[in-house]
Amino acid sequence: MNRVQFQAGMSVTQFMELYGTQAQCEAALEKIRWRDGFVCPM
Secondary structure, three states, X not given: OOOOOOOOOOOHHXXXXXXXXXXXXXXXXXXXXXXXXXXXXX
């Protein structure tokens, strides 16, 4: 049995709904990286 293939998580359909476009993927990454928005440290 391939444990990676059958691991719990989201379906391909769910993944595509959340991250299916370039803009959706970028927005999700920005939200994870900069939770309170980007702030220049200088």
